Amino acid sequence: MKTPAQHLTEKSVKVTAQRAAVLEFLQGNRDHPSPDEVYRKVHKRFPYISRATVYNTIKTLVKAGMLQEVLIQQDKTRVDPNVSQHHHFKCLRCGTVKDMPYALMTADHVRKSLKNYQVKEVRMVVEGLCKQCR
Amino acid sequence: MKTPAQHLTEKSVKVTAQRAAVLEFLQGNRDHPSPDEVYRKVHKRFPYISRATVYNTIKTLVKAGMLQEVLIQQDKTRVDPNVSQHHHFKCLRCGTVKDMPYALMTADHVRKSLKNYQVKEVRMVVEGLCKQCR
DNA sequence: TAATAGTTTTAGAATTAGTCTAAGCACCAT
DNA sequence: ATGGTGCTTAGACTAATTCTAAAACTATTA
Numbered sequence: 128m129k130t131p132a133q134h135l136t137e138k139s140v141k142v143t144a145q146r147a148a149v150l151e152f153l154q155g156n157r158d159h160p161s162p163d164e165v166y167r168k169v170h171k172r173f174p175y176i177s178r179a180t181v182y183n184t185i186k187t188l189v190k191a192g193m194l195q196e197v198l199i200q201q202d203k204t205r206v207d208p209n210v211s212q213h214h215h216f217k218c219l220r221c222g223t224v225k226d227m228p229y230a231l232m233t234a235d236h237v238r239k240s241l242k243n244y245q246v247k248e249v250r251m252v253v254e255g256l257c258k259q260c261r
Numbered sequence: 262m263k264t265p266a267q268h269l270t271e272k273s274v275k276v277t278a279q280r281a282a283v284l285e286f287l288q289g290n291r292d293h294p295s296p297d298e299v300y301r302k303v304h305k306r307f308p309y310i311s312r313a314t315v316y317n318t319i320k321t322l323v324k325a326g327m328l329q330e331v332l333i334q335q336d337k338t339r340v341d342p343n344v345s346q347h348h349h350f351k352c353l354r355c356g357t358v359k360d361m362p363y364a365l366m367t368a369d370h371v372r373k374s375l376k377n378y379q380v381k382e383v384r385m386v387v388e389g390l391c392k393q394c395r
Numbered sequence: 396t397a398a399t400a401g402t403t404t405t406a407g408a409a410t411t412a413g414t415c416t417a418a419g420c421a422c423c424a425t
Numbered sequence: 426a427t428g429g430t431g432c433t434t435a436g437a438c439t440a441a442t443t444c445t446a447a448a449a450c451t452a453t454t455a
Contacts, residue, residue, distance in 0.1 A: 143421095143432065163412065177434050182413070184432095198386070201330075201338055202442085203412060216378060231374055232366050237387055240365055244350060247389040252332070253371055255381040275451090277403065297441065311405050316442070336413085337441060402451075409444070420433075425426105 138191040148173045149184045150193065159197060159205040159215075159224045199224055199252055214251040220260040227253060272325040282307045283318045287328060287342045293349075293358045295337040333358055333386055348385040354394040361387060 131150040132142045140146065152169050153160075160168070166181040185206055188194040195207045199215050205224065214227040231251065238246045255261075265284040266276045274280065286303050287294075294302070300315040319340055322328040329341045333349050339358065348361040365385065372380045389395075 141431080145433070161412080175433095179414085179435080180433055196335075198332060198335055201332055201335075204335055216375075219381060227375070231371055232385065237365060241350075241361070241387065243392050244387070245390040245395040246387055247353060249385060249387050251366065251383060251385045253375065253378070253380055253383050256379040258377050261379040275402075277450090279404070295441080309404095313406080313443085314404055317403080396455100398453100398455075400451100400453080402449100404449070405445105405447085407445090410442080412441090413439085415438070416434105416436090418434085421431090423428100423430085425428085 134193065138193055140187060140191050140193075144173070145176050145180050146184050146187070148176060149181055150188065153188075153194060153206060153208045156208060157226075159199070159207050161200075161203040161205055163203065165206060197224075198250065214253065216253045216255070216257070218257040218260055219254055220256055223257055225257065227251075268327065272327055274321060274325050274327075278307070279310050279314050280318050280321070282310060283315055284322065284327065287322075287340060290342060291360075293331060293333070293339040293341050295334075295339055297337065299340060331358075332384065346382075348387065350387045350389070350391070352391040352394055353388055354390055357391055359391065361385075 129137075131147040131154065134150060134154075135142045135146055148169050149165060152165060152172075162182055162185050163178075165185065166176075166178050169181060170176055185194060185196075189196055192210060193208075195210050197205045197207045197215060199205055199217055207226075209226055212229040214229060214231055216225045216227050217223070218225075231253075232249055234246050234249050237249050263271075265281040265288065268284060268288075269276045269280055282303050283299060286299060286306075296316055296319050297312075299319065300310075300312050303315060304310055304312075319328060319330075323330055326344060327342075329344050331339045331341045331349060333339055333351055341360075343360055346363040348363060348365055350359045350361050351357070352359075365387075366383055368380050368383050371383050
């Protein structure tokens with residue numbers, strides 16, 4: 128199993144303690160936290176990290192293709208370490224966000240119907256109640 | 262053709278000059294403006310209206326089912342006077358947002374694949390280049 | 396008509412997420 | 426060591442939105 132530092136190196140991102148800490152926190156996190164939540168959580172363990180660095184690092188890692196920013200909540204960005212194509216489910220009661228298979232709706236499917244547009248990507252959010260809340 | 266005031270009355274929303282002005286601006290508007298854009302535009306014609314009132318009015322009209330708030334841009338809400346079920350297209354170059362038919366992807370379609378969830382609604386955003394920009 | 400209660404509107408303060416800035420550090424290659 | 430590049434930092438700043446408390450309306454009752 129690779130360390131955060133190894134992942135950074137692989138993607139040609141310079142390794143720093145701060146970047147490794149942010150990446151370590153996000154890898155394996157399934158909560159789609161906001162950048163500010165990332166800051167608060169990481170800051171608890173590594174009080175030497177600043178808010179600006181967390182925001183910068185997230186931007187850097189998004190550019191490097193190691194994270195995705197997801198549009199599922201109006202007021203704050205949510206960060207997703209799952210960079211494969213996929214959709215999201217949002218529970219209307221508990222607010223949990225879960226990843227959903229991309230096959231539910233693909234860009235190819237939409238291309239067939241929308242001849243006038245050049246379709247690059249499709250993003251879907253399914254809203255409802257999750258297993259626990261239904 | 263009904264006046265904004267008539268529409269408000271139909272939905273049991275008390276008629277005020279401010280509400281009528283906001284509704285009049287939004288009806289027939291296809292730009293999906295943000296609340297602040299609504300304020301700026303309406304304020305030009307009716308300088309007696311305040312920012313807070315525009316925000317309040319939009320909330321009121323959303324509750325009354327006369328407007329929809331759409332999640333297509335992270336930093337600001339967009340308001341849509343089209344309250345029928347539909348999806349959206351966002352041009353990556355010019356930023357225009359266009360309404361898309363709901364049939365592209367329906368809640369029913371998703372329900373068949375997601376047995377563990379109680380699906381209430383699906384929202385899709387198609388990204389690419391519009392007719393003008395492609 | 397006058398008093399009252401309940402809404403709506405208002406200006407501006409407050410909040411929140413996120414960006415910017417300018418200075419200080421760290422590390423690498425000369 | 427020296428210089429350069431890029432990284433980190435605290436705190437100021439911005440933009441959208443919400444909150445607040447008072448003023449203005451509206452409808453209703455006395």
